[in-house]
Amino acid sequence: MKSVLSTVLLALVFTASIEAGAFASSAQPDYKDNAVSGITTGEFNDKRMQIAEIQEKTRGDNGEAFEGERRIDGSMAQKVVRVATTSGIRLTSQHEAGKQQQTVQTLALSSSAGRQNEDGGACSECPEMIPIPGNKFAIGKYTVTFKEWDACVAAGSCGGYQPPDNGWGRGSRPVINVSWDDAQAYIQWISGKTGKTYRLPTKDEWEIAAQAGSTSDYYWGNDVGRNNANCDGCGSEWDNRRTAPVGSFKPNAFGIYDMMGNVWQWTDTCWQGNCAKRMFFGGSWNHRPQDMRAITRNWFDTNKRMRYLGFRLAMTLP
Numbered sequence: 001m002k003s004v005l006s007t008v009l010l011a012l013v014f015t016a017s018i019e020a021g022a023f024a025s026s027a028q029p030d031y032k033d034n035a036v037s038g039i040t041t042g043e044f045n046d047k048r049m050q051i052a053e054i055q056e057k058t059r060g061d062n063g064e065a066f067e068g069e070r071r072i073d074g075s076m077a078q079k080v081v082r083v084a085t086t087s088g089i090r091l092t093s094q095h096e097a098g099k100q101q102q103t104v105q106t107l108a109l110s111s112s113a114g115r116q117n118e119d120g121g122a123c124s125e126c127p128e129m130i131p132i133p134g135n136k137f138a139i140g141k142y143t144v145t146f147k148e149w150d151a152c153v154a155a156g157s158c159g160g161y162q163p164p165d166n167g168w169g170r171g172s173r174p175v176i177n178v179s180w181d182d183a184q185a186y187i188q189w190i191s192g193k194t195g196k197t198y199r200l201p202t203k204d205e206w207e208i209a210a211q212a213g214s215t216s217d218y219y220w221g222n223d224v225g226r227n228n229a230n231c232d233g234c235g236s237e238w239d240n241r242r243t244a245p246v247g248s249f250k251p252n253a254f255g256i257y258d259m260m261g262n263v264w265q266w267t268d269t270c271w272q273g274n275c276a277k278r279m280f281f282g283g284s285w286n287h288r289p290q291d292m293r294a295i296t297r298n299w300f301d302t303n304k305r306m307r308y309l310g311f312r313l314a315m316t317l318p
Contacts, residue, residue, distance in 0.1 A: 123194055125190075125193055125194055126194045126196065127140055127141075127142075127144070127148070127190065127198070127313050128140070128141040128142065129141065129313070129315060130209075130254055130255050130256050131317060132205075132208060132209055132254060133254070135205075135208065135317075136316060136317045136318070137201070137205055137314055137315065137316055137317055138314065138315050138317055139201055139205065139206075139209045139256060139312060139313070139314045140256075140312035140313040140314070141251075141255065141256060141257060142174075142246040142247055142257050142258065142312065143174040143175075143246055143258055143262070143263060143265060143310050143311065143312040144174065144175050144183075144186065144310065144311055144312060144313065145170075145171065145172050145173060145174060145175060145246055146163075146165060146169075146170035146171060146172075146173055146174075146175045147170065147171050147172060148175070148186075148190075149163065149175040149178070149186060150162070150170060152185075152186050152189045152190070155189065155193070157185065157186075157188075157189040158182070158185045158186055158189060159182075159185055161182060161185075163175060163176060163177035163178050163182070163305070164177050165177075166242065166307055168242040168243055171245070172245040172246055172247075173243050173244070173245055173246070174243055174246055174258070174262055174263045174310040175310050175311075176243060176263060176306070176307050176308065176309060176310050177305045177306065177307055177309075178305060178309065178310060178311065179300075179302060179303050179304050179305045180200075180266050180278045180300070180302035180303075180304075180311075181302050181303050182305070183200060183266055183311040187199060187200070187313065190313070196315060197315060197316070198313045198314070198315050199268060199313070199314055199315065199316075200266055200267055200268040200311060200312075200313070200314060201267055201268065201312070201313075201314035202267060202268050202269050202314075203267050203269035203279050203281070203297070204269075205267075205314055206265065206267050206281050206282075206294075207281070207294045209254060209256055209259060210252070210256075210259040210260060210281070210282065210294045211252075211294050212252035212253040212254040212256065212259075213253055213254075214252070214253065217293050218260055218289075218292065218293065219252040219253065219259065219260065220250070220252075224289040224292075227249070228249055228250065228261075229249055229258070229260050229261030229262065229283075229289075229292060230243065230244045230248070230249070230258075230261045230262045230284075230285045231261045231283055231284065231285060231286075231287055231288065231289050231291070231292055232285070232286050232287055232288050232289075233288055233289050234261060234289060236248075236249070238285055239285070240285065240286050241285070242285060243262055243263060243285050244258075244262055244285070246258055246262075248262075249261075258282075259282060260282055260283055260292035260293070260294075261282070261283050261284065261285065261292050262282075262284060262285055263282070263284050263285070263308055263309060263310035264280045264281065264282050264283065264284050264287075264298075264306075264308055264309045264310070265280055265281055265282045265309075265310060265311055265312055266278060266280050266309070266310075266311040267279050267280060267281060268314075271299035275302075276301060276302060277299045277300065277301055277302065278299060278300065278302055279297050279298065279299050280297070280298060280299065280300065280309065281294065281296070281297050281298075283296070284308035284309070285308060286308055287308070
């Protein structure tokens with residue numbers, strides 16, 4: 001019996017080491033790439049701003065280290081944020097944005113880009129999409145679930161790949177253990193089935209959708225609080241144990257669920273121009289609250305599959 005237990009423990013330690021190493025290997029700092037900073041050179045020239053990248057090393061599951069990037073106004077030491085307005089997204093200081101936050105958060109979304117065919121008819125197979133105010137894109141109300149993924153497999157698509165659920169259940173839980181390449185297979189299938197053109201969100205789109213006009217660390221405030229999300233230290237029943245069913249927590253001001261916590265989410269943005277690596281955001285059930293902030297990002301090779309990594313859809317609007 002002791003021999004069997006020793007073997008099981010050794011296997012668990014080995015698996016954890018591989019996962020930690022895979023995550024840590026992607027923690028490469030970036031100080032120059034405008035695509036990663038998310039702010040164009042022109043915007044900074046116009047406002048005569050300087051960029052200061054503050055490297056914030058934090059620890060996640062199994063000692064996984066990664067980097068958060070915070071953009072600072074050199075003269076006022078305030079966060080530079082994007083504010084969603086009805087006329088678009090503009091660069092502003094945290095102080096100025098704070099005055100607008102209440103107005104932005106009261107924006108009501110009266111329509112959905114999903115649940116309809118191109119001719120306006122009902123589309124029960126279409127994912128529910130949320131149009132983002134002042135922008136020509138919509139993003140998934142929820143991350144893609146196991147139920148949605150399994151429908152793809154049942155239809156003979158998605159390469160027949162059935163990602164493991166770690167024994168936590170499938171159904172309405174976010175699909176995990178899916179790579180960026182896997183996400184593309186699903187996108188091809190759902191686009192063909194519904195007649196709509198889906199894709200992954202870009203880095204900038206993900207940030208805009210996640211912040212939902214807020215200027216705080218989290219879209220509900222600067223304090224992580226309790227039971228606002230699923231992470232290692234969020235105060236939920238799933239913390240550092242397993243994923244939660246999608247929609248288990250309050251949505252952000254745009255009506256989007258689980259943009260922070262539960263599972264990291266792939267984006268379509270290449271890492272420093274290398275499209276064999278793609279960026280992901282949002283934190284997960286087994287990473288610390290600091291990791292959920294929109295300023296924290298990382299990358300993996302496009303074929304990487306992890307138990308804390310999923311995706312949500314986006315689409316371009318006319």
